Amino acid sequence: MWRNPIRFCRACAAAVEYRVPDDGDSRARAVCSSCGTIHYENPLNVVGTVPVWGDRVLLCRRAIEPRRGKWTLPAGFMELGETTAEGALRETREEAGADVALEGLFTLLNVARVGQVHIYYRARLLSDRFDPGHETLEARLFAEHEVPWDELAFRTVHETLRCYFDDRRRGHFGVHTGDIV
Amino acid sequence: MWRNPIRFCRACAAAVEYRVPDDGDSRARAVCSSCGTIHYENPLNVVGTVPVWGDRVLLCRRAIEPRRGKWTLPAGFMELGETTAEGALRETREEAGADVALEGLFTLLNVARVGQVHIYYRARLLSDRFDPGHETLEARLFAEHEVPWDELAFRTVHETLRCYFDDRRRGHFGVHTGDIV
Ligand SMILES: [Zn+2]
Numbered sequence: 001m002w003r004n005p006i007r008f009c010r011a012c013a014a015a016v017e018y019r020v021p022d023d024g025d026s027r028a029r030a031v032c033s034s035c036g037t038i039h040y041e042n043p044l045n046v047v048g049t050v051p052v053w054g055d056r057v058l059l060c061r062r063a064i065e066p067r068r069g070k071w072t073l074p075a076g077f078m079e080l081g082e083t084t085a086e087g088a089l090r091e092t093r094e095e096a097g098a099d100v101a102l103e104g105l106f107t108l109l110n111v112a113r114v115g116q117v118h119i120y121y122r123a124r125l126l127s128d129r130f131d132p133g134h135e136t137l138e139a140r141l142f143a144e145h146e147v148p149w150d151e152l153a154f155r156t157v158h159e160t161l162r163c164y165f166d167d168r169r170r171g172h173f174g175v176h177t178g179d180i181v
Numbered sequence: 182m183w184r185n186p187i188r189f190c191r192a193c194a195a196a197v198e199y200r201v202p203d204d205g206d207s208r209a210r211a212v213c214s215s216c217g218t219i220h221y222e223n224p225l226n227v228v229g230t231v232p233v234w235g236d237r238v239l240l241c242r243r244a245i246e247p248r249r250g251k252w253t254l255p256a257g258f259m260e261l262g263e264t265t266a267e268g269a270l271r272e273t274r275e276e277a278g279a280d281v282a283l284e285g286l287f288t289l290l291n292v293a294r295v296g297q298v299h300i301y302y303r304a305r306l307l308s309d310r311f312d313p314g315h316e317t318l319e320a321r322l323f324a325e326h327e328v329p330w331d332e333l334a335f336r337t338v339h340e341t342l343r344c345y346f347d348d349r350r351r352g353h354f355g356v357h358t359g360d361i362v
């Protein structure tokens with residue numbers, strides 16, 4: 001999304017050029033040739049949950065690109081004005097139509113190649129009735145042996161589910177960090 | 182930084198208007214009136230370290246606004262193309278001129294009011310010689326009883342240092358999450 005080069009200034013509509021600003025910065029930025037506005041571009045956070053009901057985990061089958069038809073944990077881009085936890089709750093409600101109680105930070109996974117940080121919380125489902133939104137074809141509970149490992153949408157989802165079942169076997173949930181390269 | 186409203190399209194320079202796009206979104210975005218480009222605005226990550234040398238912690242006195250003259254842990258905005266850990270290392274090098282070995286994720290603190298997530302790693306200093314960059318007036322090691330608590334630059338720094346000394350007393354370092362409201 002929106003990672004095409006910036007061509008025009010958001011403040012005055014003049015052309016920008018990519019160059020290192022004169023303020024001590026060491027990176028090229030889109031600098032306005034007219035008003036001098038510097039346009040920073042930074043990584044995005046994707047926030048989501050591992051929603052659990054008994055020994056099963058809730059997955060959503062994606063109704064939208066990318067990875068339409070593949071299974072994912074509920075997650076999406078964090079918005080201004082919310083915390084990581086609030087964003088994770090919102091995405092769980094929007095994508096799965098599920099209400100959960102958060103149970104703590106679980107994974108923080110960097111996907112530097114696409115400028116993203118994926119942050120997942122463990123969550124306890126408050127009911128086993130779901131009402132998925134327009135981004136989801138179907139929401140369903142999976143026991144570990146039922147998880148469609150080869151049909152997961154993203155590697156961050158794969159990694160987060162693997163950590164979840166490993167930790168559960170071990171009887172202790174930690175916080176896991178990692179890089180998807 | 183750059184949280185003024187967007188006025189013009191980054192792709193075509195036409196005026197934008199804030200409205201809910203027609204793609205199922207539920208938030209107002211800056212949408213181009215001419216080419217339809219949607220300009221998303223999202224939270225920023227600030228990444229840094231708690232650099233430790235023996236029983237002392239490295240703090241930097243800020244040479245720049247905001248909070249010029251106040252003390253901070255080395256931290257700054259995460260950049261595209263790096264991981265949270267790489268960003269934390271880079272900021273420690275740039276602001277304190279210090280080389281460290283990271284020892285794990287330590288705090289994740291939301292500052293939703295300004296659209297930021299602050300992420301700190303514990304870090305072991307590899308030497309007690311520092312060469313601060315232009316953003317820092319002075320870098321110095323502080324034992325717990327020497328920390329200038331009333332002269333810290335940011336509440337995220339205060340909270341992270343408090344967690345650090347509490348955990349050290351307890352003999353166990355966890356991962357801490359919280360909201361600065
Ligand atoms: Zn301009």
Ligand SMILES: [Zn+2]
Nearest residue numbers: 190193213216
């Ligand atoms: Zn346009």
